[in-house]
Amino acid sequence: QKEVEQDPGPLSVPEGAIVSLNCTYSNSAFQYFMWYRQYSRKGPELLMYTYSSGNKEDGRFTAQVDKSSKYISLFIRDSQPSDSATYLCAMSEAGSARQLTFGSGTQLTVLP
């Protein structure tokens, strides 16, 4: 079993739709959770960062962590074609990038 599971997609939605991206994990010691966005032929960029359980909102993006279920989500409201990218979840036990474990990414296309 992979330590972090992420549905690779591809996922296609119409513009304006609400998008839900998810990751499950097996290591209950993970405390730090991140979402990265990676445009085609580019490096990943940090989109959302959360610690422990709960929700965090930033504009159209909401990150949700449910540690009891070992499940994290990224919601995108009013999706735009510019949101088309691959979304990577990442997590770690401690505040160390050396220990980051990444999902394999979900490819999202928002159709105009």
Place this chain on the structure above:
Amino acid sequence: ETGVTQTPRHLVMGMTNKKSLKCEQHLGHNAMYWYKQSAKKPLELMFVYSLEERVENNSVPSRFSPECPNSSHLFLHLHTLQPEDSALYLCASSQTGRENTIYFGEGSWLTVV
């Protein structure tokens, strides 16, 4: 100017060649990383340099050799690679104390023929 710059962006090399990837960070960070990204696979951490000291080598084959001459520059020396080494190689940097916030470069696309 982007925070983390990688060159070359694209590289095609034969299995007997020797080449190097270069990374430069302009963020004042004190840790730098090399990651490998293959299709449909999670990012793999290859090397970490913190305060110019290599912290760990995640069992990466010896045909990959990193070099970190100072906190702003990082190299990945490549020799006698295999076709399965074809991938996107990403450099990243972070600052001690904010290590979960890492910044990636745009990557170097490597094709081994």
